[in-house]
Amino acid sequence: MFIAAALLLFSEPSFGQRVDECLDCHLSLDTPQAIKFKFDVHRKKGLSCADCHGGNKRSDDMDVAMSKSAGFLGVPKTNEISERCGKCHNDEEKMRSYGYTGPTGQYDNLLASVHGEGSTTAGENIAQCTTCHGAHGVRKVSDPKSPVSPLNVVGTCARCHDDPGYMRQYNPSLPTDQLSKYRTSVHGLLHAKKDPKVATCVSCHTAHTIKPPDDATSSIYAENIPTTCGRCHSDPEYMASYHIPTDQVEQYRKSVHGIALLEKHDASAPTCNDCHGNHGAFPPGVESISNVCGTCHALNAELFRKSPHKKVFDERNLPECETCHGNHDIQPATIEMISVEKGGLCARCHSSSSNPKGYKAALAMRSLLDSLVSSYANAERLLDVAEQKGMEVEDERFALRDVNQVRLQARTAVHAFNLAKFHETVDKGLKIAEDTKAAGRAAIDEFYFRRWGLAVATLIITFLVIVLFLYIKKIERKPNTT
Amino acid sequence: MNRLYQWFDERVSLSAFIEFIKHKEVPKHRHSVWYYFGGVTLFLFIVQVFSGILLLFYYRPGADTAFESIKFLMTKVQFGWLIRSIHSWSANLMILAAFIHMFSVYLTKAYRKPREITWITGMLLFFMALAFGFSGYLLPWNELAFFATKVGTDIAGSVPLIGKPLLVLLRGGDNVTGATLSRFFGFHVALFPAIFTVLLGIHLFLVQIQGMSTPLNPKEDKKYDSMPFFPNFVLRDLLLWLIVLNILAVLAVFFPWELGVKADLFASAPAGISPEWYFLFMFQVLKMLPSHVWFIEGEVLGIVLFGIAGALWTVVPFLDKKSSRGQQSRFFTYVGIFAIIFIIVFTIVGWLAS
Amino acid sequence: MDNQSSPNGTKRDFLKYALSGGILAWLAAIFYPILAYLNPPKVTGAQVTSVKVGKIGDFENDSGTIFRFGNQPGILIKTKDGEFKAFSATCTHLDCTVQYRQDMGLIWCACHNGRYDLSGRNIAGPPPRPLEAYNVIIKNDEILVTKS
Secondary structure (H helix, E strand, O other): OHHHHHHHHHHHHHHOOOOOHHHHHHHHOOOHHHHHHOOOHHHHOOOOHHHHHOOOOOOOOHHHHOOHHHOOOOOOOOHHHHHHHHHHHOOHHHHHHOOOOOOOOHHHHHHHOHHHOEOOOOOOEOOOHHHHHOOOOOOOOOOOOOOOOHHHHHHHHHHHHOOHHHHOOOOOOOOOOHHHHHHHOHHHHHHHOOOOOOOOHHHHHOOOOOOOOOOOOOOOOHHHHHHHHHHHHOOHHHHHHHOOOOOHHHHHHHOHHHHHHHHOOOOOOOOHHHHHOOOOOOOOOHHHHHHHHHOOOHHHHHHHHHOHHHHHHHHHOOOHHHHHHOOOOOOOOOHHHOOOOOOOOHHHOOOOOOOHHHHHHHHHHHHHHHHHHHHHHHHHHHHHHHHHOOOOOHHHHHHHHHHHHHHHHHHHHHHHOOHHHHHHHHHHHHHHHHHHHHHHHHHHHHHHHHHHHHHHHHHHHHHHHHHHHHHHHHHHHHHHHO | OHHHHHHHHHHHOHHHHHHHHHHOEEEEOOOHHHHHHHHHHHHHHHHHHHHHHHHHOOOOOOOOOHHHHHHHHHHOOOOHHHHHHHHHHHHHHHHHHHHHHHHHHHHOOOOOOOOHHHHHHHHHHHHHHHHHHHHHHHOOOEHHHHHHHHHHHHHHHOOOOOHHHHHHHHHOOOOOOHHHHHHHHHHHHHHHHHHHHHHHHHHHHHHHHHOOOOOOOOOOOOOOEEEEHHHHHHHHHHHHHHHHHHHHHHHHHHOOOOOOOEOOOOOOOOOOOOOOHHHHHHHHHHHHOOOEEOOEEHHHHHHHHHHHHHHHHHOHHHHOHHHHOOOOOHHHHHHHHHHHHHHHHHHHHHHHHO | OOOOOOOOHHHHHHHHHHHHHHHHHHHHHHHHHHHHHHOOOOOOOOOOOOEEEEEHHHOOOOEEEEEEEOOEEEEEEEOOOOOEEEEEOEOOOOOOEOEEEOOOOEEEEOOOOEEEOOOOOEEEOOOOOOOOEEEEEEEOOEEEEEOO
């Protein structure tokens, strides 16, 4: 493809020989714009100065060629520049007629982007087409000399974005260190080695449709980021030369984080760049993983750092959180994770013969958690039964919340890998669950007490009714018997 | 025992009373069964008094505490659920028994001379019972009661001339608020019981001294069989009371009265707001009336008509001259049957509508 | 009529015993619930939805107190400046009960290190939403917390 493009580039001037008096004259005057235009892609497609500036390109008489009657427009100002580019580049049919097969509508996209907003200069948008593409020496993106070619675009964006004084006018809170961060990223390091395939600014931010990260239609909106990164990282063909896996996005989508972000739309869930960084994207190293996870999972990280596992993991060069939880496909933590069964997490290092201390602790922790869960379920079931029978158990339900809280705390407490402390945490919950169970049973007993009480009362009253009935019969028969 | 009896006899002449009771007779005929409904109503009233007093031990009036105290009563206090359910069920059964008592008396024309005063006090007692029901309904301060009271007092507010002052008097302000609750509580446990007791005293006293009325039957001018009031009739009364008590206990245990959710002054009205069943027929008729009849507002017309009907019904002994003379008065029988059918039909329509 | 000697006297006697026995049992059936009812339950006082949390003097500056609001926990915070604020104490993440941390000057959830600022906004950690805020009404020197 590159060869084909290159061939096209060099062969073009040969059929650009048409009447263009504007260029001829200006070249003879050494006008810098005209010199640049010699290499312009537009000229190679047969366009002339007059196609943007107006006028008659066939006349060599300056007064005729540059007269208003010939439609001469002069130097376009401000938004007129982009409007004029848009005249062709927004018109798919016209673009196809020049043999162009790429996308169109860039002008519309530019207007919708952050750069399409009003600049500090009244009546002008922040960026025009020429801001990035240049004016008279416009080259194809694939042309290495183009300011927007993969290897140049980073510098082109940085012209403004690396300039705090300039950026302050538009968004004082926006950082201006993107380029220096980028230089430290995997992308940036490869870029410095002149790799044109590696991600640049436009790979993530898009070229024309640049929108802020809080815009839901932006390519860098949290929920869109996996797709944006996946455009390259999920493409096995594209990534083949880098020898890294291409299933990260797919795994992430199925992970607890991916489901939280993409399905539950929980904006606090991490996406790719929350762990890898954005401009400084880099896979976290073994030693830094717990710091990365710890930005959100602070307690777990803190407990882990104090735990006996910390030293052992460091010695064996095991990544801290990742060793048990994985990376891209992190699943919701379950009690089942604490297991010394075959295939269980703890069993990877601990067995009854090797490292038996941890083996026993894991067994004990698991059984404590299991009994907490089953006590909770039992208590809840008893309360359900009581409620079904119409008994009021709101207070007990309130107490039961604490058991759930203990369960959640216990899940965190696991990371200290300290059985005695874990016992302490779980025992609190077990106690509450037992109390609640007792209360639930009492409520159910009360229900039966009411039913039996009614039965007894009804029996007494019915008995009294019968006796009274017989008594009335008796006294009313009296006149006959006496 | 004897001396004690004599001690009292010398002072309050018990023997005269016993003598009276001994000779009191209750007629026996095919309509005798209706005699028992007055007694049943009385019994349910007694149940109301006792269960009401018991509820007072835990009830705390006030918008902040009423609902919570009833909840507390029903969940924490031993047998609290029973007492409240009994009070609610007994109230409804009492109104039902009063309805039956009233219509049986009406259709047997027992209101005729000389029992006009008994009838009028009876009617007043009936209105009081409805007022008891209306005021008591609000006391748990739950959502349904709150809106039913709002609607109910609104209707009272559209009575011509006195409507507005009446509304403010009932609500203790322009809106149903905690002030209304305090007021209704006062009505329900102090004012109404006082009036009711006096009226009931007159009513029962007259029933005792005048004896039971016999059906109007000019053709067969025979003397009815009778049974002694004491002990025969009293024991039968007791028998029935026990059965009613049993029904009440079963209802209270198997269909405990719901508490619902607490009233929220600013919440929008939930669907299915309806008054207690004994107001339903009036509520339904008022709802079905066109918004304007001639130049009067439909609702106002309805209220006026119900008012006039109630007043005429109360003074029926003076209107029905024929039965006072001992003649059949078919017209009033038809009016009574019409009233029964009217109430039943519109209660059912209202019940289906909500 | 009591002194009437009737031919079937035993049956009469039986009826009398049955009647008095029945009445006694009936009285027991009536009075047992009533007496039990009058015996006040251990937990006294009804629970209230708009809660009186206490007197102003009961709370120190820079402190937080968990109180019961219906069947949910609430947290009353007195800031360093002596201002009262009340929130639902149920963490919006996984329903743990939050607490006030003097050292952070924040509302903090022990389960997953969720943090809320003193206007209830979730500022760090996993909580997805702010805490529900309650109104604090000060009547005389009584603190009343209500749900709006």
